[in-house]
Amino acid sequence: MTRPLTHTDTTDVRYAARASYDRDVAYAILDEAPLAHVGFESGGRPVVIPMLHARLDDRLYLHGSPATRLMRTTKPGVPVCVTVTLLDGLVLARSAMNHSANYRSVVMFGETSPVTSIVERRTVLDAYTDKILPGRRSHLRPMTDKEVRATAMISIPIEEASVKMRTGGPVDDDDDYRLPIWAGVLPTPTGYREPLPDPRNHPGLEVPEHVQALVR
Amino acid sequence: MTRPLTHTDTTDVRYAARASYDRDVAYAILDEAPLAHVGFESGGRPVVIPMLHARLDDRLYLHGSPATRLMRTTKPGVPVCVTVTLLDGLVLARSAMNHSANYRSVVMFGETSPVTSIVERRTVLDAYTDKILPGRRSHLRPMTDKEVRATAMISIPIEEASVKMRTGGPVDDDDDYRLPIWAGVLPTPTGYREPLPDPRNHPGLEVPEHVQALVR
Numbered sequence: 107m108t109r110p111l112t113h114t115d116t117t118d119v120r121y122a123a124r125a126s127y128d129r130d131v132a133y134a135i136l137d138e139a140p141l142a143h144v145g146f147e148s149g150g151r152p153v154v155i156p157m158l159h160a161r162l163d164d165r166l167y168l169h170g171s172p173a174t175r176l177m178r179t180t181k182p183g184v185p186v187c188v189t190v191t192l193l194d195g196l197v198l199a200r201s202a203m204n205h206s207a208n209y210r211s212v213v214m215f216g217e218t219s220p221v222t223s224i225v226e227r228r229t230v231l232d233a234y235t236d237k238i239l240p241g242r243r244s245h246l247r248p249m250t251d252k253e254v255r256a257t258a259m260i261s262i263p264i265e266e267a268s269v270k271m272r273t274g275g276p277v278d279d280d281d282d283y284r285l286p287i288w289a290g291v292l293p294t295p296t297g298y299r300e301p302l303p304d305p306r307n308h309p310g311l312e313v314p315e316h317v318q319a320l321v322r
Numbered sequence: 323m324t325r326p327l328t329h330t331d332t333t334d335v336r337y338a339a340r341a342s343y344d345r346d347v348a349y350a351i352l353d354e355a356p357l358a359h360v361g362f363e364s365g366g367r368p369v370v371i372p373m374l375h376a377r378l379d380d381r382l383y384l385h386g387s388p389a390t391r392l393m394r395t396t397k398p399g400v401p402v403c404v405t406v407t408l409l410d411g412l413v414l415a416r417s418a419m420n421h422s423a424n425y426r427s428v429v430m431f432g433e434t435s436p437v438t439s440i441v442e443r444r445t446v447l448d449a450y451t452d453k454i455l456p457g458r459r460s461h462l463r464p465m466t467d468k469e470v471r472a473t474a475m476i477s478i479p480i481e482e483a484s485v486k487m488r489t490g491g492p493v494d495d496d497d498d499y500r501l502p503i504w505a506g507v508l509p510t511p512t513g514y515r516e517p518l519p520d521p522r523n524h525p526g527l528e529v530p531e532h533v534q535a536l537v538r
Contacts, residue, residue: 145361145369145370152403185367201463215367253419288461288527288533291518292517292518294515297511298412299509301506302411304491
């Protein structure tokens with residue numbers, strides 16, 4: 107059994123039924139969504155920056171140019187909030203009030219640690235490619251040490267986090283069900299559209315299997 | 323000519339070419355993406371919460387149950403950072419290092435004002451429906467005063483904000499172009515999938531035109 111996530115008591119009463127502190131549920135959401143929104147304090151005010159992330163075991167990793175704002179403020183122990191949200195659909199009800207969205211989100215709190223080891227950084231960078239583009243890494247030349255050194259990286263332990271989600275169809279007021287209004291869910295799309303090849307690809311180079319597999 | 327957005331000098335040198343302070347560019351991104359990530363301080367640390375938003379003129383509006391965390395802390399003048407990100411595609415290069423993402427994001431800073439007027443709140447709630455689901459509002463019964471009163475709402479002036487974006491194909495190191503590796507862009511999907519009707523819809527109710535229009 108995996109350890110549950112910890113959390114402080116900030117859950118809304120209204121949405122309590124949608125909350126979870128199950129580590130496996132949180133990890134499934136983190137692994138499905140490459141985009142994270144990272145919040146931290148900078149210059150005395152909150153800042154939220156979109157970043158790609160990768161999870162390895164019980165840590166979440168963020169990387170970027172050493173010039174980026176979060177990487178610049180990266181002394182150890184910077185408090186951050188990392189939020190990952192999957193919008194699964196729009197929920198169309200019979201009244202405007204009961205319109206909603208289906209979503210799954212993880213909100214996690216932690217303090218950053220710089221990843222200084224070149225070996226660890228390389229492992230994590232390889233994991234990024236494997237998570238976002240499974241099967242691609244073996245098609246690429248290995249990263250050079252210079253490239254790994256040029257990439258700033260921080261990690262955050264996944265300990266204090268909560269999942270919130272909404273699934274299912276609309277829930278209307280009793281009286282509204284007699285209205286002849288179409289209600290239902292508009293699901294958001296998944297996967298990717300047809301790949302656009304780079305004009306500088308070698309002639310005759312076909313879209314490889316690992317890319318085609320990502321197109322729905 | 324629209325007034326440009328203001329900004330403090332926190333732009334990364336590396337990404338300067340991708341930045342914009344054009345109000346029209348920012349508004350197009352805000353209007354396309356219903357999901358915002360809202361950062362604020364709570365209990366001495368940063369918190370980032372996903373919320374739906376709507377822009378009206380030069381203000382951004384957020385609403386929710388009065389029980390939600392941000393609405394609870396809503397005395398006037400709470401500093402927030404609202405970030406909206408559209409992930410447009412994954413950029414597959416010939417080296418792991420040059421992999422990237424195409425995206426458009428707005429990062430805006432401001433202080434919250436509670437929207438106390440019931441009239442203003444109703445106007446904004448109608449605008450939410452119009453933005454996210456164009457054409458739907460006229461199909462619904464009007465919101466009751468009780469419903470409008472039960473909805474907490476804050477607004478933030480859109481003044482200090484910046485746009486960042488990346489578009490186009492991969493940019494590889496000169497030497498890597500001789501490698502026979504497929505490179506290109508995997509575009510993310512747009513629109514919605516086929517609507518799922520609520521089992522309690524009246525028999526024979528067809529998917530209305532305003533819903534079908536959102537399906538790609």
